[in-house]
Amino acid sequence: MDIVAVIGNPNPGGRTTRVAEAVGAAIAAGADGEASVETIELAEVAPHLFEWGNEDVAALTARVTGADVVVAACPTYKATYTGLLKAFLDNYGNDGLAGCRAVPVMVGAAPNHALAPEVHLRPLLVELGASVPSRGLYVLESQVDDLDAVIGPWAEHAVPLLT
Numbered sequence: 001m002d003i004v005a006v007i008g009n010p011n012p013g014g015r016t017t018r019v020a021e022a023v024g025a026a027i028a029a030g031a032d033g034e035a036s037v038e039t040i041e042l043a044e045v046a047p048h049l050f051e052w053g054n055e056d057v058a059a060l061t062a063r064v065t066g067a068d069v070v071v072a073a074c075p076t077y078k079a080t081y082t083g084l085l086k087a088f089l090d091n092y093g094n095d096g097l098a099g100c101r102a103v104p105v106m107v108g109a110a111p112n113h114a115l116a117p118e119v120h121l122r123p124l125l126v127e128l129g130a131s132v133p134s135r136g137l138y139v140l141e142s143q144v145d146d147l148d149a150v151i152g153p154w155a156e157h158a159v160p161l162l163t
């Protein structure tokens with residue numbers, strides 16, 4: 001199983017990356033056969049996201065489309081996903097993620113934004129044709145040092161649906 005964690009965070013390598021990689025590892029652990037997790041930091045292509053036809057961006061969109069499972073992860077900015085993640089996904093045509101299973105994952109400071117992965121990020125992934133079979137995951141900054149406690153209960157129900 002080919003799992004790709006796409007990180008839409010202007011601050012690469014932060015807590016969002018840790019969370020996304022832990023989610024990817026939990027999915028890989030539940031896979032039937034061999035599974036790999038690749039992390040893509042969108043911050044690395046941020047200056048090129050509005051150059052339509054840019055080769056680096058095109059290579060990344062193709063890479064993500066080819067994955068079995070896409071962990072779409074970003075910090076919560078202004079109660080929703082980041083502009084960085086949206087700018088990357090805007091490079092796809094209609095149904096650009098058809099054939100992928102996707103899981104919305106967001107990290108935030110505020111508990112009152114806990115529905116953001118379901119209310120905001122899920123519709124974006126569905127619009128692109130991805131199948132989003134499990135609940136999304138919202139992780140508070142304060143929970144990042146004990147990820148097993150958050151990801152474990154989520155994974156129990158979500159991983160069988162994603163694999």
Ligand SMILES: Cc1cc2nc3c(=O)[nH]c(=O)nc-3n(C[C@H](O)[C@H](O)[C@H](O)COP(=O)(O)O)c2cc1C
Nearest residue numbers: 011014015016075076077078079107108109110113
């Ligand atoms: C511009 C900006 C806007 C933010 N807006 C929110 C918000 O609306 N709700 C929230 O819970 N956290 C908000 N935060 C906090 C970030 O979600 C949090 O710092 C981030 O998830 C930490 O992850 P990181 O270490 O991977 O960057 C905001 C942070 C920034 C920089």
